[in-house]
Amino acid sequence: MDTLLLIPSSMAKRPCPSQNPRPPNHLNLPDRDHLLETFLDFSDSPPFAIDLSFERILDSRDSDADQTKLIDRALQLGSVLLEAGKRSARRRASKHNSIAWALPPDLTIKVFSMLDTQSLCYAAATCSMFNKCAMDPSCYANIDLTTVVPKVNNAVVSTMIHRAGKALQSLKLGVVVPGPTTSLGSCQPLVYTIRNSVDVSNFSWNDKRSRQGKESSILSRSCLSPLGGDSGAPGALLRKLHLYNIERMDNASLCGALAACPSLIDLEIVGLHVELRQTLVSVSTNCHLIERLFFESSKSGRDDSLKSPACIELVNNCPHVTSLSLRGFKLHDYKVRILIKGFRKLKYVDFSTSYSITGSFLRNLGSNTGGNLLEVVILRDCMHLKVAEVYRLLNAVLSGDFKLLRHLDISNREGLASEGDWYYERCYSLSVNPLKQVLEQRPHLCILAEFPSEGSFADSDQMFDSEPYSDISLPSQMSTHTSDGSMFVSFSESSYNSDHGSGNEDALDASYVLYEESSDENALMGREQLYEMQLNCRGHN
Amino acid sequence: MSRVFKLKSSDNETFEVEEAAALLSETIKSSSSTEITVPNVKAEILGKVVEWCNKHAESEDTKDQLIKEWDAEFVSVDQHVLFKLITAADYLQIKELVDQLTQRVGDMIKAKTLKTVEMTYPTFNVEREVQEELKSLGF
Numbered sequence: 102m103d104t105l106l107l108i109p110s111s112m113a114k115r116p117c118p119s120q121n122p123r124p125p126n127h128l129n130l131p132d133r134d135h136l137l138e139t140f141l142d143f144s145d146s147p148p149f150a151i152d153l154s155f156e157r158i159l160d161s162r163d164s165d166a167d168q169t170k171l172i173d174r175a176l177q178l179g180s181v182l183l184e185a186g187k188r189s190a191r192r193r194a195s196k197h198n199s200i201a202w203a204l205p206p207d208l209t210i211k212v213f214s215m216l217d218t219q220s221l222c223y224a225a226a227t228c229s230m231f232n233k234c235a236m237d238p239s240c241y242a243n244i245d246l247t248t249v250v251p252k253v254n255n256a257v258v259s260t261m262i263h264r265a266g267k268a269l270q271s272l273k274l275g276v277v278v279p280g281p282t283t284s285l286g287s288c289q290p291l292v293y294t295i296r297n298s299v300d301v302s303n304f305s306w307n308d309k310r311s312r313q314g315k316e317s318s319i320l321s322r323s324c325l326s327p328l329g330g331d332s333g334a335p336g337a338l339l340r341k342l343h344l345y346n347i348e349r350m351d352n353a354s355l356c357g358a359l360a361a362c363p364s365l366i367d368l369e370i371v372g373l374h375v376e377l378r379q380t381l382v383s384v385s386t387n388c389h390l391i392e393r394l395f396f397e398s399s400k401s402g403r404d405d406s407l408k409s410p411a412c413i414e415l416v417n418n419c420p421h422v423t424s425l426s427l428r429g430f431k432l433h434d435y436k437v438r439i440l441i442k443g444f445r446k447l448k449y450v451d452f453s454t455s456y457s458i459t460g461s462f463l464r465n466l467g468s469n470t471g472g473n474l475l476e477v478v479i480l481r482d483c484m485h486l487k488v489a490e491v492y493r494l495l496n497a498v499l500s501g502d503f504k505l506l507r508h509l510d511i512s513n514r515e516g517l518a519s520e521g522d523w524y525y526e527r528c529y530s531l532s533v534n535p536l537k538q539v540l541e542q543r544p545h546l547c548i549l550a551e552f553p554s555e556g557s558f559a560d561s562d563q564m565f566d567s568e569p570y571s572d573i574s575l576p577s578q579m580s581t582h583t584s585d586g587s588m589f590v591s592f593s594e595s596s597y598n599s600d601h602g603s604g605n606e607d608a609l610d611a612s613y614v615l616y617e618e619s620s621d622e623n624a625l626m627g628r629e630q631l632y633e634m635q636l637n638c639r640g641h642n
Numbered sequence: 643m644s645r646v647f648k649l650k651s652s653d654n655e656t657f658e659v660e661e662a663a664a665l666l667s668e669t670i671k672s673s674s675s676t677e678i679t680v681p682n683v684k685a686e687i688l689g690k691v692v693e694w695c696n697k698h699a700e701s702e703d704t705k706d707q708l709i710k711e712w713d714a715e716f717v718s719v720d721q722h723v724l725f726k727l728i729t730a731a732d733y734l735q736i737k738e739l740v741d742q743l744t745q746r747v748g749d750m751i752k753a754k755t756l757k758t759v760e761m762t763y764p765t766f767n768v769e770r771e772v773q774e775e776l777k778s779l780g781f
């Protein structure tokens with residue numbers, strides 16, 4: 102039997118078919134290697150030679166058990182050889198790469214740290230040398246796992262965060278609407294709403310691992326839990342956190358994540374089902390270094406949760422805020438005023454698509470109280486924004502307030518609210534007078550005031566004049582609205598009693614009273630100016 | 643009077659560089675001599691590095707649009723040359739040049755225009771699931 106195994110060239114013949122072959126353990130290494138070498142030579146024979154040989158051997162075994170054993174052995178050996186071949190191929194490729202890739206590891210890591218997360222993962226998947234470089238924490242300092250359709254799951258997030266470790270500086274996560282967004286106050290809503298048409302069926306391989314079935318390809322509420330943990334956790338040094346349309350995220354998990362990020366400077370939350378008040382409370386509790394807050398509601402004006410105490414707490418605990426965007430919430434003027442006056446360093450505000458605010462929060466702001474550093478004010482599509490307040494603001498600019506203002510956006514798809522019925526009487530243009538003067542006096546100030554031209558209200562039953570209106574209209578006769586002094590008398594009392602649409606009539610807290618006292622002299626001055634204003638409003642004939 | 647530095651390439655060609663340009667290199671800055679030999683860097687490459695330094699010593703304002711365009715042109719070289727430039731800039735410790743060049747390599751990886759076998763040779767299986775997941779996402 103032993104002699105058989107020592108004659109490699111006659112492996113096709115078996116003089117003792119009933120005997121099982123014994124592994125050549127007794128052979129020394131060179132002989133064993135020679136054996137394998139010869140076998141490998143065998144495989145160069147004409148096609149199917151090994152097949153036929155194997156079948157002949159199989160046939161020569163009588164017992165079923167013997168045959169099964171032989172087949173198993175063949176499979177096993179085949180697999181071993183396959184793995185050995187693959188390993189060697191990889192090693193050769195790596196060696197080739199290290200010759201062909203002319204950069205040392207530290208420079209390779211530097212290159213990789215400039216890649217976006219997606220390209221980084223591709224690079225890591227190509228070869229072991231790249232993989233090693235791509236695992237360096239510095240490559241994961243800025244993790245961007247945003248996608249156009251829901252794809253990334255918790256495991257991926259967790260892996261990336263752990264790779265970053267202490268190097269983690271920014272994390273972007275969730276589903277974003279594709280397409281360009283303007284840098285200054287995009288009016289395009291970022292909230293992702295098209296869900297049903299998404300095809301997530303190609304992720305079925307996840308089913309094998311997950312206990313939740315197909316849905317595990319979506320981020321769950323605990324997707325940010327890797328940020329927290331014991332001391333030295335990745336969240337501790339995180340500076341930027343942007344979250345978009347994560348369906349399953351809730352108040353508790355978001356607040357938990359914020360609690361893990363005391364160094365946060367930039368927080369952007371779009372389309373999450375979280376309450377504004379709770380989120381802001383969590384920010385003011387945990388993120389005292391915060392400079393930029395960008396929140397866009399998932400509920401289009403129905404989130405009315407913001408309360409004054411939360412505003413006060415926020416401005417007290419987070420003095421470094423320079424940029425504040427609250428879009429799509431129900432905000433009241435007096436609460437917004439707390440924020441604007443309280444944030445001493447505030448430069449950029451965006452309250453687009455807000456409900457309830459009329460713009461009165463901007464009164465008496467720009468001189469030397471808080472708000473005088475404002476550079477950008479964006480109030481796009483605020484349903485209750487009053488044209489009167491806009492004029493008041495423009496006059497304040499003319500009289501020297503808001504010295505640093507360089508961008509003002511009051512565009513509105515539905516026009517601005519007038520003093521009358523806020524719903525039916527909309528203003529679609531601003532008159533020339535204060536606007537032209539402002540633009541002359543302040544050439545660097547950019548004012549965006551895009552309104553629809555007449556006739557764009559398809560479902561309204563207003564009567565329209567046939568005369569077309571443009572953005573800057575010509576002065577016509579004085580409207581009865583301005584000659585009615587009630588607008589100014591109402592300065593000292595709530596001026597929104599008749600305007601139940603905005604809901605500001607309950608604005609009787611301390612901060613509102615304060616502002617009233619100082620505004621009386623302005624009221625007198627303002628009255629003259631406003632009398633001269635030409636107000637072009639749509640109204641019933 | 644500004645000093646003049648002499649940079650010698652590996653194939654024995656000498657480049658004269660004004661002080662302002664030369665001091666963009668940390669290596670030269672911390673060198674005691676004004677004659678520096680740059681090993682493993684041929685004249686062709688060293689010449690380009692000197693060109694970059696001269697350009698950047700001239701214009702103070704690096705945010706200038708013109709210089710940005712010039713820089714973009716400068717790094718749009720053959721991959722072969724690009725890697726050699728990185729090595730040279732790295733040796734001379736010219737941070738901004740290294741940044742620009744590595745950024746370019748990164749851009750090429752992103753655009754998948756990098757001509758190396760390894761970029762199309764998927765041989766590694768570690769954490770395959772994560773990689774596959776991301777790749778299958780078209781990510």
